[in-house]
Amino acid sequence: MWTNWxxxxxSRPRATDRPLDEAGVVxxxxxxxxxxxxIRPVGARWSWSxxxxxxxxQLDLSALTGVVAFGRDRVRVRAGERLQDLLPELSRRGHALAAVPRGDGVTVxxxxxxxxxxxxxxxxxxxxxxEGVRLVDGAGELRRIDGPxxxxxxxxxxxxxxxxxxxxAIGPERIMMAGEELRALDELLDEGFFETxxxxxxxxxxDGQAMAKWANPVEDDPDEPERGVAGRAVAVGSAAAVGAAVGSAHALSRVVPRLAPALRRSASRWSGSTTGPAYRVLVAERPVRAEVSEWAVPREALGHALRELAAATAARDLVPRMPVLVRVGAPETxxxxxxxxxxxxxxxxxxxRGTAFEPLFGLVASVLGDVDGRPHWATRHDWTAPDVDAAYSRAPDFRRVRDRLDPDRRFASPHLDALLGP
Ligand SMILES: Cc1cc2nc3c(=O)[nH]c(=O)nc-3n(C[C@H](O)[C@H](O)[C@H](O)COP(=O)(O)OP(=O)(O)OC[C@H]3O[C@@H](n4cnc5c(N)ncnc54)[C@H](O)[C@@H]3O)c2cc1C
Structure with a gap:
């Protein structure tokens, strides 16, 4: 029996192949x-969907690891390489990736x-x-793709x-200094927290409070006080700042007792160690075995989306027992x-894990879908091909590339059939 993380x-795949190299994939x-x-490629099995x-x-790519070549501004890596191995390797060479997810067990x-x-x-x-990939297509042909x-x-x-x-693409390694503080959500959004x-x-x-966490590259003296969440001087990473956050979280946990464990966990994310390479500071240390439904909403709709979500979950007695995680990102191509x-x-x-998440996630999909949200493909959602077509203007172009690279649908699955059509 195969299970995800x-x-x-x-599922019960009828066979599993674990190639040791590119020729084995072909x-x-x-x-x-x-x-x-x-045949379906699989990385670290970390997707919730x-x-x-x-x-x-099943094509298990866990043996296809390692760095192939280092350049000044790019690294070529085998696709089964996990970030937990790649990021320290880059750091040793004075490099970093601009994007660091919470979980580093994933494959590239x-x-x-x-x-x-x-x-x-x-x-x-x-x-x-x-910037480019090598890919084995549905006919078993090896292709280099770096164009449109x-x-x-x-x-x-x-x-x-x-x-x-x-x-x-890689950039120079940056030492990040991180901090956290419990604040009112509305204040944070009004003050432009995400842009600061x-x-x-x-x-x-x-209850409308939020644990704000932030990190910035250390430019000068790491012992200097860093920018506060709202411009107030906060000794980021100091025992005082972390202690205050933990204290506030404990106070709040008395008000919302069922959230106490989650509050304590989030308040102590950095465990007093708040300065270091991004891959050590930003990766969540103890990923919780939870189911997740994550939605990408237009940046300007965030405040409205969170208010709608809070009102809808409270009205139906479906308030999430774990805090809602909010992050931001730049436009993608x-x-x-x-x-x-x-x-x-x-x-x-x-x-x-083990809780009945379907009613909550159904509500989340409806509320965040209404504000033009699009689901993170690796998380739980109920989208099908008509939703994809309505939300993605380039979906027809994607299908054209699919028709060219995999006309026989060698890589299809029931989930992909629902999402992209046969
Ligand atoms: C604890 C935890 C933390 C997470 N944190 C974040 C986060 O901070 N940000 C975020 O965006 N997501 C996050 N995720 C989601 C995660 O990044 C995605 O699920 C990601 O796809 C997992 O990578 P994987 O190697 O496990 O891929 P899998 O789940 O194994 O596969 C995902 C998809 O990629 C395809 N695939 C895998 N390898 C290849 C290949 N070599 N060639 C072609 N297709 C391939 C598979 O067919 C599948 O469609 C997190 C997940 C967990 C469990």
Whole structure:
């Protein structure tokens, strides 16, 4: 029995291939083609949606790891490489990726194919960093893609072929200094919190408070007081600042007792260690086994979206038991990227494993869909092809590339059939 990371998706593939190199990927695709079977690439299994699920042949890319080549401003990496290995390797060489997601167990191929993002008003997703790929198409042909088709591949959903190598843009390593503070959500939004810092994240609680987390590159003396959330001087990372946040969280947890554990966890994210390379500061240390539904809403609609969500969940007694996670991102060029063509705010609603999340996620989809939200493909959603067509002006172009790279739908699955059509 195959399961994804959260345990919420299960399947019984009739076979699993685990190629050791690119030639092995070609052979696996040709073998599936000769047998008339469908084959589905899978990375680290971290998607909450059935993106990687198949009952036919599963192509496990976990052995396709390692850096192929380093350049001054790009790295070529095998698609099964996990960020938890790549990011420290880049750091040792004085480099970094601009985007750092919360979870670093993901593979480069999976992250790129699903549009994985970090957070920051001017920061694109991992998909946006892609400068070229090597891909095995549905006929088992190895192709180099670095032209116009790249905007299809950026969020290819595993529908176009198997990525074997990915070129990612890299920048210089930056030491980040991070802080956190419990504040009223409305104040934070009014003060332009998301525009004030390079990296930002909010965990929003049902009573209108939010744990604001931010990080900026250290430019001068790391011991100097850093910008506060609202311009107030806050000794970021100091025991006092973290202690105050934890204290406020504890006070709030008395008011909202069922959120107490989550509040304590979020308040102690950095555990007193708040300065270091981005890959150490920004990755969430203890990912919680939860189900997630995350939506990309137009950046300017964020305040309205959060108010609507709070009112709707309270009215139906479906208030999430975990804080709502809010992040931001720059407009994307990937044709099926949820942030395609617009500055975006990501709103993630989480439900602990084992809880009945469907009513809550159904409501979330309805409320955030109404504000022009688009679901993160790797999280739980109920979208089908008509929704995709209505929301993505370049969906026809994506399908044309799919028709060219995989005319026989070697990489299809029931989930992809629903999402993209047969
Ligand atoms: C704890 C946790 C934290 C997370 N944090 C974030 C976050 O901060 N931001 C965010 O945006 N997302 C986040 N995610 C979601 C995650 O980034 C995506 O689910 C991502 O797709 C996972 O990568 P993976 O390697 O597990 O891919 P999988 O889930 O295995 O596959 C995802 C998709 O990619 C395809 N695929 C995989 N490898 C290849 C390949 N080589 N070639 C072609 N297609 C391929 C699969 O077919 C599938 O369609 C998080 C998930 C978890 C569980």
């Amino acid at each position: 959260s345990g919420g998706q299960q 052979a696996a695709v040709l073998r599936a083609a000769n047998r008339g079977q469908r 059935p993106l990687a699920v198949t009952d036919e042949v 191929g999976g992250a790129v194919s699903s549009g994985t993002h970090g957070s920051g008003a001017s920061v694109g997703s991992l998909s946006s960093l892609v 088709d790249l905007d299809a591949v950026r969020t290819g959903l595993g529908a176009l072929g198997v990525l074997t190598e990915v070129d990612l 810092h390079v990296w930002t994240e909010l965990e929003v609680f049902p 990937g044709w099926l990227h949820p942030a395609y063509g617009r500055a975006t705010a990501w709103v993630a609603v989480r439900a602990r």
